[in-house]
Amino acid sequence: MEKKNAVLSLYPTTKLLMILLFAISVFIIPNYLFGYAIFFVCLLIAAIGSVTKEFANLTIKGLFSLSVLIFVLQSFFYPGTHVLWEWSFLAITQEGVDFALGLTSKIIAVGSSLILFFRITPVKDFVYSLEVLGLSPKATYVVLSTLTIIPEMKKSSQIIMDAQKTRGVETEGSLMVRLKALLPMITPLVLSSVASTEERAMALEARGFTVNKRKTSIYSIEKTGRDSFIRVMLLVILILLIVWRVAL
Structure with a gap:
């Protein structure tokens, strides 16, 4: 629309x-x-x-x-x-x-x-406009990843925190309680980030991201x-x- x-x-x-x-x-x-x-x-x-x-x-x-x-x-x-x-x-x-x-x-x-x-x-609009200006897809992907990494990690941390709450881990309260809950949250967050990076790399390879040909897009502005x-x-x-x- x-x-x-x-x-x-x-x-x-x-x-x-x-x-x-x-x-x-x-x-x-x-x-x-x-x-x-x-x-x-x-x-x-x-x-x-x-x-x-x-x-x-x-x-x-x-x-x-x-x-x-x-x-x-x-x-x-x-x-x-x-x-x-x-x-x-x-x-x-x-x-x-x-x-x-x-x-x-x-x-x-x-x-x-x-x-x-x-x-x-929107980030995708900004990245698309950079590609139109002549920036290489690899450079625009770096820009896209940089701009989206913080929101994605924030979303993942919230999901992990909710999952830890269901397992009985206290994540709210005094400073000491929050510090104790930090390790059970950080470890899955790091592991999930590494896994998502590997999955993203495989998806890019499957779509021919490294092929030295002119890229096309169904999205346009x-x-x-x-x-x-x-x-x-x-x-x-x-x-x-x-x-x-x-x-x-």
């Missing part, structure tokens, strides 16, 4: 160019407010793409927690002369706050852009006129940002 969503239906490389523009622009425009604003732009795009919940969970639980930690550390330990607050050997300087704002705004902008890309772009228009607009915006920065 054809995708109807205005964001999800864009060609993968079009979405990648948009994300790269967001990430690059925060280094062109040295203003922490602009960097933080990129997050809200990504949030708006996530809402249009109907992935607001997934995007917000990943950014708030992971990205924001890291940014707050970096902000606190940089505020206290970045050298400066204008002291805003001081207690014992701890001191917050204006230079530290300014540096922390600039650094965390870039982290949030780049991080939220990457998270958005992988929320609105078509570019539209909207993709071309958006690409041109992204290029124009990037040029304007560079000209504006040089003029300043």
